Amino acid sequence: MKLLIIEDERKLSDSIVAYLGGEKYLCEQASTFDEAKMKVGMYDYDCILLDLMLPGGNGLDILREIRRRHNPAGVIIVSAKDSLDDKVKGLEIGADDYLAKPFHLAELSMRIYAVIRRREFSANNILRDNGIEIDLLDKSVKVNGVAVTLTKSEYELLLFFIGNKNRVVSKSAMAEHLSGEMADMMDSHDFVYTHIKNLKAKLSVAGCKDCIRNVYGMGYKWTEP
Template identity: 60%
Template structure:
């Protein structure tokens, strides 16, 4: 799962990135309004952590831009401004939640997990797809009730596939999901092929129903 932190307090942003990386999230950081606008225009995120007060602009304008672009990224406002007015404005503009500074990292992680469950998996911690069981909190996968040993990247891929059932996902979209804006630095997407191949092999050996289909010349699709 990919997260964008829009925050001008450098130490706080670094602390959040370190903690969320330990929770197996892929994190990117935007320091100011201009950088944040560039990122939300170019990429998609499972969750955006948004400070309201930024150099060069404000978070409410970013929410407006997300609305104009018809983006579906989940947004949690994180701000020292704790007034009811700011909270109401943000929620009316499309934010999903509001967390006032200072906060505990464990609470932040819980809010992110809750948002992702609501948006992608009908508020459930355990995702069942026929013979597959995915535990979002424990970050484990079972097939036929047997644990499958998969890597962090493979777990991210599996969630991305299951959360986008019956949609064709291009290799560039998968590359962005796995590597964020670093995906633009790769000459090709061979690493995506390697991760998908390994994930398919491990799931197939465990006895899953071969749901990941290759769409030649385009990418892949999880067929329900």
């Protein structure tokens, strides 16, 4: 899962990244209004943590831009401005949650999880598809009741495929999902093929065959076997 932390307090932003990185989230940062606006316009995120007081502008304007683009990312406002007006305004514009500073990082992590689960997986902790059972809290995977050990990248790809079921997903979209903005600086996205090959092999051995299909010249698609 890929997150964007929009926060101008660098120490706080870095501590959030360190903690959520340990929770296996891919985190990117923006510290100014202009940088944040650029990133939400160029990249896709599963959840965005949004401070309201930013150098160069108001975080609520970033939120308006996100929703104007019909961007499906979850948004959690994280701000010291703990006034009722700010909270109501943010929720009216389209924020999913509001967390006042100071806060515990463990609580922030659970808020993020709740927003992603609600938006992408119909509020379920257990995701089932094609004989696959994914425990979103434990980040564990079973196929036909048998545990399958996946790497972080393979697990993220599996969720990405299921979340985009029956849609063709390009290799560049998968590269961005796995590596974030670093994907723009890569000469090749061949590493994506390696992860797909390994994921398909592990699922196939466990009894889930032909779920990931190559669509020639376009990308890959998760389908019913």
